[in-house]
Amino acid sequence: MARKLFGTDGVRGSAGEFLTAELALALARAAVELSEEPRPQVLVVRDTRESGDMLEAAVAAGITAAGGDALLGGVLPTPAAPLLVRRHGLALAAVISASHNPYQDNGIKFFAADGFKLSDAAELEIERRAGEGPRPSTRIGRVLRHAHAEEDYLSELERRYGTLELTGMRLLLDCANGATHRLAPAILERRGALVELMAADPDGRNINAGVGATHIDALAARMRSGAYDAGFAFDGDGDRVLAVDRRGEVVDGDELIAISALHYQRLGLLDGGGVAVTVMSNYGFHAAMRDAGIDVAVTPVGDRYVNEELRRRGWRLGGEQSGHIIDLGFSPSGDGIASALLTLEALGGADLAERGAMHKLPQRLVNLRAEDRAGLARALAADPVEHAVAQASAKLSGRGRVLVRASGTEPLVRVMVEAPSEQEAETVCDELCRAVEAELD
Structure with missing residues (x-):
């Protein structure tokens, strides 16, 4: 059975259209039914999207309908969930977030008792059960507030980084109007840093809107003022970060x-x-x-x-x-x-x-659209394309690299070239693009 709902990072799509309250309830109920515990304790956290309240209520209903207790942690970064599952010995965590996507989207992903995402087999079984429709049950759980979720997450960070000394360091944080807007400055200020914020005023619709790790130019522009030692940009759910140095250069x-x-x-x-x-x-x-x-x-x-x-x-x-x-x-x-x-x-x-940890080679990346995934596959398997890739790889052997691959989410061929100079990267990439485009026509 192929997965139809779960991708590599949970179930994600347009909130209220694809990801409805009914689907959220069914997924949560099915996930709790897989637990072997008599009364599973399930943490529920979300990011700042306006659809989060609706989906939080639906997920809580699904958990309690399956006889579990829903512990509502409110707005928290996604990575807080696996840490708190382990800290409190919970059966499961459900995270309501679409990460770096725009506010119109939302998603649900589950973390098991060990803190890792559910296995493919478990996600397949959740899909199967969710598709069966409602089932009567006399096992009814409760909805509770996890009042100390934020402080518990900060305590986990303190446990690891409690000796880090940042006194007087000037930091600029871009919180993407997302789940890190309170906790990122809190932990850094506890370590002594002087913190200024941007994109830290979520309104339900401005998450990732031209800011955050997927729109790093906003932070880079502010960093060029020279007023800060370093800057960090998070994405909407806080599971990724990019940095910017005092000159405004992005550190990926x-x-x-x-x-x-x-x-x-x-x-x-x-x-x-x-x-x-x-x-x-x-x-x-x-x-x-x-x-x-x-x-x-x-x-x-x-x-x-x-x-x-x-x-x-x-x-x-x-x-x-x-x-x-x-x-x-x-x-x-x-x-x-x-x-x-x-x-x-x-x-x-x-x-x-x-920093000097590595010397990043110039990179050129081009996306070429195919009519459908079948046409994409034919183009990548064509002899002229394979020959062009082999030639380019041989040319850059030991000095750079070539990558021509299919996108995992769209009918796109991604052509990437890294070379010692911008000009060589562009030349080689153009040659490869011509070979691919000839097969896509």
């Missing part, structure tokens, strides 16, 4: 992972001596890790795949260029606030603008 996930990997290596804390990243990671990252004697495992795009690879190998650190950074030594999921703290710890008071 590759660089943040490189900074952290070298830090843990120096401390002897890089479990397994390696890191896991996706196929999108810059060639410069691989070169830097090779020079440092750090192994690199490569996964498909998606933090779920990075997480699975880390667990398989017994490693602790990995992530994505987009800013999902996973430190299994702290949490079973990516955590934007914790990643910002890890970056500051790794710098040890040094200037982010002088």
